[in-house]
Amino acid sequence: METLIAGQLTDFITTAYLFGDESRLPEADESLLEAGVLDSTGVLELIEFLEDTFEISVEDSETIPENLGSIAGLTRFVQSKTGQAAGAV
Structure with missing residues (x-):
């Protein structure tokens, strides 16, 4: 599930903010x-x-950098809100 959530977040961020330019996408834990x-x-x-x-x-x-500041943080936040255990597939 974690990979699915991270993928959806990455796709949205790449499309909405980077206009499809994946080369500008920061690492998962970068701000x-x-x-x-x-x-x-x-x-x-x-x-x-x-x-x-x-x-x-x-x-x-909940609108704090730990939750919304990075793709990794967003993924953990969504998992916690949806009841998905970290690392679950």
Whole structure:
């Protein structure tokens, strides 16, 4: 499941923010903000994507860099919100 979630997140980020340029995609644990991939508006769009795609609710208190700052963090966050154990396939 982790690979599926990470793939969906990577596809969305590549399409929505990098216009398909996978060469600009940071490593999974690199900050999307520091890499210039996301800005404050992008974070809001990302939250909407998470809520729609994974049918979760992102609370204001959860909008922290540990949850939304990298693809790895996003993957862990979605897994925790959907009840998926880390490493599960």
